[in-house]
Amino acid sequence: MSFNCVNHEYYLNFGDRVLALIRRIFHNNPEFRHDSLKHAARLAPFIPFMGGRPDLSKTLKRVITFPDHSNSLYLGCPIILAAGANKTAKRICDYANMGFGGITVGTATRKFREGNTHRPRIGFLENDRAIHNSMGLNNEGVEVIARRTDEQLTKAHKVGLCVGVSVAETPGLTNDEDKLKDLLESFAIAYKAGDYIEINVSCPNTGEARVDLDLSLTERIFGEIMKYRNAQAIRKAVYAKISPDLSERHLVNIMDMLVRTGVNGVVVGNTYPTKKISELPVEAKYEDLTPLRADGDCGGMSGRPLYENMMWNVTYIRTHYPEISVIACGGIDHGFKIFDLIKLGVDAVECYSVVAFRWMAAHAMRKELEAALLESGYSTLTDYDDHNPKQTKSV
Template structure:
């Protein structure tokens, strides 16, 4: 593909330096710092210097459509808050205050999970603008999360948010039939509430073997999930969240399988397995992460170092699987990056780590994305899409 994606740099404003000071003050309580974003989202409209409010203007609205007649996704802007930021599905609408056009809640499992018991379970790598996470899929269970999403969906839509639920297999199950039943039940419950469902088959931080490494079992999961989906009156989009460390051969195998089973799209990708962090352009070293590695050297890395890897995967999938919807995730911290990815054919992006390093990051990226559009002669994303139609989304096997 001819389009280039540049790892655009942003320059620290005074507010970003204040955010860095807050990280320094709370450096011994990284999980508290991580969790405090929900309070920022809630109170942003009431604090004058934060400027937090839903942006309901039209230039950055995006509609993602599917040729299999799945429900379209209506995004206030193509920036989605990734799973892990709001695990509880409480106060979903608040995240429109800080600039997001969509949110994926969870990841949810069939029942309540405490997650990994060691502390800390998260760490900030300042020099790399990266986060190491070994939370272990802590959540209140998919029934609780789906019930909350269902109760808040109308208000979220009015604030310009599209809402998805991420679901995963419950760690600790050994019997394949029990595993299959578990994740299909979680999918079915989440499906009733969300605008779209994201199947997380690539979580690296529970100590369990990743589902996406077992192609035979992965195909059984997605075949059964799509059978359930196709039996419903409403057809909602189903995305698979892939790991960013797949070899080209493995990526081809899993993409071929997803096309065969009729999955709508992919999220590219999940956190990068920390044990392989030497493959990323990072200053931090694996041995520096103790005691974060108390989970047995599991865990995942997110943030700026993942960008180049993510771009390679996006380019490959868009070139070889143009029928698949693609949501890009990994190292996205600048609006010009989002524009570059849109030119590559992605429908939206997901991010979260950036909110720890940029003040009101989604609002800043919205401004940069709009500037990029204007500089290229467009007044809106809608105008861009009209003048640059995608390749026909025709499924092949």
């Protein structure tokens, strides 16, 4: 399999330096800094130097369709704010101010979770432009998150946002039957609310064994989820969020199972497990991440160092499984990266860590993506898609 990966660089502007100053000021309060995005999203239209408003132009509009005729997804642009940024599903429309064309809320579990109790649960790695976290799936429970999502969905569509809901099993369950029942209940509740549902089977920061490492259980879960989905009057897309650290053999087994059960797509991937960060191109040392290792090495890394790994996984999946929708996630911090992924056949990208390092990151990446399209002779993303149909096969 041929593999080409260019980790496009961006250069710091005034806003990026302001963000760096904010990170230094709140160095001892990283979770406050992490949580401040909601305030920036809300205030962006009212602060002149931020200039944040929904971009309703059609230049980067993206429509994702599915061979099984699940409901199409309509994104204002192919940049989705990843799960973890808006855990509460409050004020969803505010994130259109930041330039996003979609948002995945959650991750939600069946009931309220405080998350991991140690502090800090998050840290910034300046030299690597990365974040490490072990939040522990803190959330208010899927019923609350689904209700809020449902109440705001129509307004979100009007500002160009496609809205997904991420769900995961409740940590602490030890019996496979209980895990299956728990996740299926969460899925059924979330299904009523979002445009699509993302099943997080790869979260590394709860101290529990990841679901995607147990192929038998994973197949049962997705089999029951798709059985439920196929019985509904409205077919919504189902995505599986898989881990970036899978071996090639395990990746093949996971992908074969997802195709076999009829899952619409994959999000590639999740945070990279802390124990394995030496496998990434990082300056940070495993032994230096002491605050987040106090809980027994829960947690993982996200940000720029994940890009090459993510590109390899995406290239492999698009080469061998062209029928399945792919949303790329990991190290995406430049619009030219997004265009490289689109040329591979990726439908959209998810990002989050970049907003801590680039000022109004989604707006900046939109401009870069538009420039990449123009350099290639296309005026809009639709124009590119019309001239470059994806290689797919019906299922």
